[in-house]
Amino acid sequence: MEVAKGTIFRRLISYTKRYRLLYVGLLISMLVGIGLELSVAQYLSRMTNVAASGDQSQWSILIVAGATILVLTVLFQYGDAFLKGIVSSRIRRDLRDDTMDVVLRLTQSEFDRSHSGELTARLTNDNAAIGDLFGNTLLQLIRNPLLAIAAFIFLLQIYWPLAIICFLIGPTTLLIGILFGKPIMNNSIQQQQRQERQLTFLQDILNTSLLFKAFGLESKLLHKFRSLSSEVTETERKGAHLQAAIAGTGSGIGLTSFIVAFVFGAYFVTQGKMGVGGLLAFIQLLNHLTWPFTNLAGTWGAAQQSFGAANRIFELIDREVEQRTFVHVDPSSERKAVFEKLEVENVQFDYSHSFDEDALQSSVLNPAVNNISFTIIKGQRVGVVGPSGSGKTSLFKLLLGLYRVQSGVIKLNGASQETMELSLLRSYYSLVPQESRLYTGTIRDNLLYGKADASEEEMLDALQAANALDFVMRLPDGLDSELAEHGGSLSGGQRQRIAIARAMLRDAPILLLDEATSALDSESERDIVQALNRLSEGKTTITIAHRLYMVRDADVIIVMDQGQIQAIGKHEELLVECDLYRRMFDAQMYAQDHQPAITAIV
């Protein structure tokens, strides 16, 4: 969705407000710059007239004046460039922070719809493409007309007819802006889109190195990458073409105006209407009269590029974020969730309600969770089983408040989840997913995500309970060992144990285990099952299990099929009363006979 250009401009300007002082500095430096430009013309005129008159008495004054202009120009250029750089990078940082703030609060549906590469592109490429809009471009848009007016007033005093002729030539360069503004903005948007596609593809590849090597996909992937690269290059080529057209047309108009003014000027000199010094000042200032307009076109082009990038950033910033308060909870003031009862009453949920019309039509027929009801009380160990796609994970997502239920209600301790602050709601739960991913950083950093103020002792205890202490201590830097991306330097089982230690530190009353051992070999599985049993002591646990033996000792097992609950009961009861459960059990008998003796999780 495109954001209106006026709105983009207003929103961009709002980012400059907190840097008012810097902008005052930049405006002063802009006025000083204009003054210096005019003084150079004045200086040249004086110098020429003195040379022509042969009056040597003014040489020393002119040398001092020349040196002063030189020093001031150097100081001004330094200060000006520095201030522009600072203000540009600070505002881009603010924009980046705001974008990230929104990304973290996007609804789960938005995450489902977006590719991480797209979000990364908005935070990186698009942010960079804003360029020095705030430092240079915006100020140029003010400076150039101001400089033109100042030059015009100055020229009027030398010889007004020539000044008028020059002033009429200058604005013709505005045509450039009118001709090229829109194509440049469109080109910028296209460039960013294509770069985003390339980045998205790149991320997919980099996250699956094992897979593409195993499948020998290198040359195919390279081929696709090259074609995406060519698309990017093609838009860059068009962009370069547009910029070149601006530069060519601009300098053509500039040169024409120079020649016209020079011819008229020379004529006026021969007529004795003005001196040679005046003509020289004219030539010098003519640059400032026509160049601002020529330059305005280029600046306008740069502004259009920045607006194109800003359009994409604001489109992301305007996406749907989680509405229920997302508060930063200070660890010391964090309320501890005390759990008594979880009630799920006639809950219905269908992913389509946040997607497009087509998806709506198809998915309404198959709600992921269809009118389910059950109650879990404190301390219960609950298993959730069912065929693939039966809605088990969707149920977890609803419990965590990642989506809103379409009908029915989920109550925690009698209060509807809908009315709770998300941060409080989620503090009731600790999730151990199928495959735990760790954050880049140290093991300590990862554990602190479980509890921000955990002591060293607490961390070591958690690692011990998670059967992870031994291997962590064998790492060269122990707790401070750096992990590769997503914890890739550890085995799947080791990652899972760190994740369990993290969940232990979080110490939430309800534990959600989503097939936490499914991706592991039987030896790791045994370690993890032990760790999970320790983690679940004194907690309420809800475990999704494909392998029924993992939940056979559960207090209650919920059997799901096609989003509905088929039966609820204990293992033995379900074997008798629930066909689906019995069939699943029978099908797994063979596999179960070949499993090593493992204590069930719940």
Ligand SMILES: Nc1ncnc2c1ncn2[C@@H]1O[C@H](COP(=O)(O)OP(=O)(O)OP(=O)(O)O)[C@@H](O)[C@H]1O
């Ligand atoms: N993000 C999503 N967007 C749209 N549909 C989804 C999404 N996630 C799951 N579904 C659909 O919802 C239904 C239930 O999926 P869910 O992941 O809850 O099943 P599951 O029982 O956990 O399956 P599995 O055991 O294979 O993990 C499936 O039909 C699935 O295609």
